[in-house]
Amino acid sequence: MTVNLSATERRIASLAGRRTVKKDWQAAWLIRAIECIDLTTLAGDDTPGKVERLCAKARNPLRADLVEALGLSGYGLKTGxxxxxxxxxxxxxxxxxxxxxxxxxxxxxxxxxxxxMQQRLDEIAYAVGEGAHEIDIVISRRHVLTGNWEALYDEVRAMREACGEAHMKAILATGELKTLSNVYKASMVSMMAGADFVKTSTGMEAVNATLPVSLVMVRSVRDYLDFTGQVCGFKPAGGIRTAKDAIAWLVLMKEELGGAWLKPDLFRFGASSLLGDIERQIEHYVTGRYSSSDRHGMA
Known part of the structure; x- marks a missing residue:
């Protein structure tokens, strides 16, 4: 499999040029985006208190007055x-x-x-033992860069077995894989080895989630479904910070995979600051005014 870079870029350019979502529809798409967020904190200064506050935000991602104004009282809006x-x-x-x-x-x-490797598997076992429902593993980029696909398969397969009943998302760190062809192949091998989701990035690379990379991964998900009948999810992560970004990814999923991939069981955003901008845009929809960012703190 090889990927045509210029064709990929043309396809991505068509998303913004031909698709707009406005007014009521935009508000509805942003609510769906909230439901697909993996609200994330992965910092060296994480504390139990910080995590507890983030969890409180996950339970109540929008201010009560905005929820009431949108007619969502009793709906139970929460993050993914x-x-x-x-x-x-x-x-x-x-x-x-x-x-x-x-x-x-x-x-x-x-x-x-x-x-x-054993330490990596032990870490999975620890997280599952603590109650994690989902495990986001990282692949060894060296296997991709050297074309050692069997080693990549064996590694991901061992991690899948260590996860047990927990869902497993395979993080490819696409910014370090050099080519879009490598991204496609790594996605396909990870799904063959049992990944429930393929995920773009850790958020720590120099280049994280981009729409061209996401298109290639989404096409791999579609091809895998066609080849095997098996459904796999997709998670872009890293650098997705604005409501406009969120809608661009939702449009990509809608056009390439259909409405089933607009729900949290098959699509997630990995984000820490995205929710704040979505809340700000929804407040503008409700009141006609933009608030300052500090009115919508994450934790």
């Missing part, structure tokens, strides 16, 4: 998940008890994935 380091999984699970919001944990030597 909360994503934390393994050490914070127990705190998040307790804070989200009875909410129906799953806890996701990064693992396997995040973000570089350059720790011994």
């Amino acid at each position: 998940a909360v994503c934390v380091y393994p050490m914070m999984v127990g705190t998040a699970v307790k804070a989200l008890e009875d909410s129906g919001i799953p806890v996701a944990s990064v693992a396997t030597g995040f973000p570089a994935g350059l720790t011994p």
Whole structure:
């Protein structure tokens, strides 16, 4: 499989040029975007209190007055998940008890994935033991860069088995894979090895989620479905900060995969600041005025 870069870029350019979502429809799409956010904190200064506040935001992602103005009282709006380091999984699970919001944990030597294999598998086991419902693993980029696809398959397969009942998202770190052809192949091998989702980035690379890379990964998901009949989800992460960004990715999913991939069981955003801008745009829709960003804190 090879990927035509110029054709990929032309397809992405057509998204913004031909598709707009305005007014009531825009508000509805932004509500759907909230439901697909993996609200994330992956920082060295994470504390139990910070994670608890983030979980409270996940339970109530919009201010009560905005929820009432949108006619969503009683709807139960919440984010798709909360994503934390393994050490914070127990705190998040307790804070989200009875909410129906799953806890996701990064693992396997995040973000570089350059720790011994047994240690990576042990980290998965620890996070699952703490109550994580989803595990975001990182692949070894060296296997992709050297074309060692069997090694990549074996690695991801071992991680899939370690996850047990937990859903597994395979982070490709696409900004470090050099070519779009590598991105496609890594996506396909990860799905063959049992990944429930393929995810663009850790958020720590120099280049994270981009629409051209996402198109290639989404096409791989579509091809895998055609080849095998197996459904896989997609998660862009890193650098998605604005409501406009969110709608661009939702349009991509709608056009390439259809409405089933506009729901959190098959599509997620990995984001920490995106929700604040979405809330700000919804406030503008309700009141006609833009508020300052500090009115919509995350934690």
